[in-house]
Amino acid sequence: MNFHKADEFTRRELMIKMAKSAFGISLAPMFGNSVASAADFVPNRPRAAKSVIFLMMAGGMSHLDTWDVKPGNATVMGKTKAIDTTAAGIQISENLPKSAKQLQHMVLMNGMSTTQGAHEQGQYLLERSYTMRGTIVHPAMGSWVMRLAGKRNNNIPGFVSISGDPNLVNGGFMGAKFAGVPIGDPNAGLQDSIKPGSISEDDFTKRLKLADALNKQFHTVVSSSAIRDHEGLYSDALRIMHSEDLKAFDLTKEPTEIKEFYGPSRFAQGCLLARRLVEHGVRFIQVTHGGWDTHYDNFTTVPARCKDLDDGFSALLADLHRRGMLEETLVVVATEFGRTPEIVSEHEDGRDHYPKAFSCVLAGGGIKGGRTYGKTDASGSKVVENLTTPQDFNATIAHSLGLPVEQVVISPSGRPFTVADKGKAITSLFA
Amino acid sequence: MKVLSTTAGLLLAAAATAPAAVNFRTQVWPVLAKNCVECHRAPYKDNAGKMIEPKGRLRLDGAGGIMKGGNEGESVVAGDPDKSPLYQRILLPIDHEDAMPPKGKGKPLSFNDSELIKEWIIDGADFGDWKGSDAGAPVAAKAAPKTADPLAAGATIAPEAAKQKISSLGALVTPIVKDSPLLRIEWVSGAGAIGDKEVVELAAVAGNISELDLSGTKITDEALTTVAKFPRLTWLKLNGTAVTDAGVAKLKGLVNLNYLNLHSTNVSDTSLTTLTGLRKLRQVYLWKTRVTPGEAAKFAKSIPDLRVALE
């Protein structure tokens, strides 16, 4: 399995395609096959995870006030207190009491460290495993998963982003067909997924046929990859519309008691939607919860952000577990960097960006829980054991899914890339 | 018409003005072969038996190696000779520490040769059909350490036709892991249309089925008669179906079963009597069933390392 030049267009190929369309070769992609492929993917490890739920804490989640508490060190802990968990010898912050009861499923990755201390660059590196450059956009993690493992369910999107910035989950050089599908409000579901009653079936078909004809003519004038991508999405859209599996996006189909089990916040409902999507074979679901950039007033804001995280995350783990889904679903809690151990009193006790040491969490997906991996010093300032980069982290996610971590994909500009750049999967985390 | 001729005209114009593209095989490769490959090739044992690695871990004896680069990063950026060390370094003065070939290891490339490489890069670094040393390609996925799966012993590869038939029922049929004859069968979509009749079709690959997901289907205990005949079954999902204790009783011969999911079914403590005989069980899911906590706890203790989830 060496080169992958499958879908990329070299300039030469483009000229050939142009010539073809100039000669009026029929292009009716609106009714044709979807461009997204469902690879016959076989994992390279047994009982590999089938899906990933990636909970993105955007803004830089303070590690000391969440997962990496230092109970003996009041100077760096400020107002935050530590509590016991269901894992012997492990304590976390009082801000996450429900999660503390689910520790047996988790590994706390307390040795995270990144080189990027700015939001845009930090999120880029976390999302895409490469540092941001001006010359190329690397694909998002979910795009890699789509590319290497394909969809499990051809009728609905395989990569979904709930409540996050759509720009963060674009396909980079892999193009729009590998991008995450953005959902704003989980309760609104997949908007516009049903043909409006004001259009009859006949007219609906008629309209798209007319548009198709117009496009055929347009192709003789100009044909770019952006146009082809755009057009290809029409068949994806039609497929989704006619799929029974659309109900995956419909939270009203969940019993009230389950909705209450997760909690009322948008994030918690997003976690519930993520579980439903996994049940319908969606491979990669990212749910974003923002507001973690606590330069100001850290000790009021962090508990507030933690409440929703705690509700959603703990409910998700419990729900996946009791449904027997946790082994095959990897749940990730990640953030782009941590926050300073030093508390800035002039900013109403704030904490600034701190890339050198921070925490993420892995659960399910074959992970053996109830422990930590990676350690910081007594003040949470330096990683002293098992330093984990975002690339290592992503390689571990890939390993959980049984993906070929070293498989090379060549970009349209001819450069080779892998899913986690030079990251090394931490295989000791798995059962 | 008008549009056609414009486009065709463009193509002609492009062809007329562009110089003929550099051919890697006939023009560039000889240059590399002569000047570079001696040091930048596959690892080899020298006369003393010592393994010699390619310099800078950069292999230039294959298309893969050239594009992958080495310790110091990429050697070629398609379309951009200014960013391609392969070209930049052969231009450097002989005394420069980064010059290629290094001083003493070979003569600097002639102007013609370096221009060829430059033009080749500008044209997009296309190898045409040349691959060179295939082993120079980036390392393929390291196969997971092959622990011989005892369960697979004796299993033959399932016939394509049989797998196709099952796929046509809407099932996703995949090997459980790379290179394994054992299969996983599930209905990610359309489970609601599957019933006892369809399950009978699975018997065609009875010896291969290791993982089976029948959750959310319309099966009854009847289907479990068929399922009971899958000797290599290790993972079975029956949640959200109409199976009962009577059906579970049929599974008493599935000695390899280590995961069983019965949440949201009508089973009761009675089923535990059957299950306690399956000594390889490690995970059993019983949320939203009629199983009582007391009995569940007893059951969990009855098999070593068994985890039972009631909620």
Add this chain to the structure above:
Amino acid sequence: MIRATFTLLLRTACLGTAVLCLTGTVSAQLAKKTTDPDNDPVFIKKAASEIDRRLANDFKKKNVTPLPAVDDSRWMRRLYLDAAGRIPTYEEAITFLNDTAPDKREKLVDTLLKSEGYTGSMYNYYLDLLRATSRLGSDGTRSGVPYLRWIRESAASNKPYDKLTYELLTTEGDGWEEGKGAVGYFERDRGMPLDNMANTTRIFLGTHIECAQCHDHPYDKWKQLDFYEMSAFTHGLETGHRDELSKHANEKYNGKNAEQDRLRRDLYRWLYDNIYDFGVTGGGDGIIKLPMDFKGKGGKPEEAVRAKSIYPGAGNTRREEINDARMKFAKWVINPQNPRFTLLIANRMWKKVMGIGLFEPVDKFVEVSKENPAGTVISNPEVMTYLEQLMKEVNYDLRTFQKVLFNSRAYALGTNPGSVDPKMPYAFNGRAVRRMKAEQVWDSMAALVVPNIDYRKGGSLSPAAAVYGQVIGQSAYAIYEELKKGKDPKDTANRIREMNAWVDKTAAQLKSGGGKKSDDSMMMMESSMTAAGDSKASAMQDPAKWAGYSKAFLRSYELPSPTPPDHFLRKFGQSSREVIEGGSTDSDVTQVLSLINGHVEKNIIGDSKALIYKAINDAATPEDKVRAAFITILSRQPTPAEMDLMLPEAKKGRDGIKNILYALLNSNEFIFIL
């Protein structure tokens, strides 16, 4: 190779004289221009020709042929989208296409550049560039309205770019005072002054220095010390604004009714957060302490360093300039001798008009150095040099600058028939096809429904804002004025009763700040405050001409920044305003679902009052109806084949017409700009 050397020489030449050029007052730099290039057609023509001449030379050198110029239809559609942010209406299109005057193109450029649509486009452009938002703070509790108002006024008055930049970097005082909204530039990054400096360096100087905040840059020449020396220019700024009102926010009321007191306190708190706590003081210390964990070369942790620019010319601050450092810095930034300032804005405007920059990305210019032997490639250095000269000649008047570009032959060249990778140098021998930006899609569709859409102001009222508007009856400015003058509402019984009634209805919504309803009321309130500030009118009511049209149909520049995550604009890639120029024109399946099942059918085709139907209803024959549809949506006449295709539908009546409109709106030609 030669290109890069030439560029380097030019830069060096500039730098040599930089030191001398810092004499002269700022006012001299910002003085009124002595000539009036904007209204001088000869000047415009000459400048445009010069660009074309230099491009033609380049075509020869590169051995490329310029593509044949586009016809009126295509040119007109391009211009409307690039200058006014939307497609032309049926009337506008017909007028232009039927005009036989030989100078009709120049006239249209003039007209559009003076339109509200142009102002709005520039406003949107600045919002993206500056990440300006309607609400500030990580929890969005503070109002950013004065900042948006200032940006809008700057766009409307065509404020020269150097003046705009200077004001952004140096404004001091209370943000709600007239003309001081620019303090929003620092308020946007409150608590993150170092990030703010990194943004400044990126936007105005084209250097990505943010990596050097924590360590010496891994692959560029910037050191961590450089970063802190730059930050020293604006260090010590204080954001927020202490005022009389603050003591009311924390006051303990001893009134008879505890609930009433609490509500009043909430009101003051809200007013404080939204009106009073918005300002900037301090001139910039010019000196900064390196952080505790500083590890770069050339400095020690906690060492105090003086401000120093990463570009020669601004020099270190002298002792007496402490507390005035940011003025000094700003003066240097906008100095015409600054090798970056003019270069960046000239390239940005080129990209705005032509679609691709002469170098990309437009906010990053890397000089040749040991770490970067290649440096940034400028696809046409001769044109770039001329553009820098032109920008200075027009005294940074961006409208005039764009006018020159719109009048060039380069702008009228045919469309390149294939993909153009904007990351590779481009010859500009043709136009690269681009998908419409989110704002262009939304605004074009809005123009199909609502007449005179450019002038329709935001200000539809939610119940909360209605109460606010009715009861208070004034704009935010007026309230502010009243309270500032010392009029204490505690003494005005009526006032108290009214305010409490309002607070009664809205305090819960304002405090929760998280639910959908609250978002709506916030959004509406912002719109109402913006509009109120503009017109100083009391109640916000839709003038009659827009009665009956959905209130959702406003142009993008009348909506909050950014719009809520579920809004059409966000779906189609509008920037969330979290990162600089963070918008995207990538397509995804939720956009297509909106085009086939959502917005198009429900709000455009489904609206029988939509403007789109006027021309069609006026058309007598089915053939004319087809023509009207094509002109309205694609700005051109149908081809004979297309007429054959659509005529049967047109003959069917209303349903058939809808089919035609829907097909046109879902065609690639609608959303991709040729």
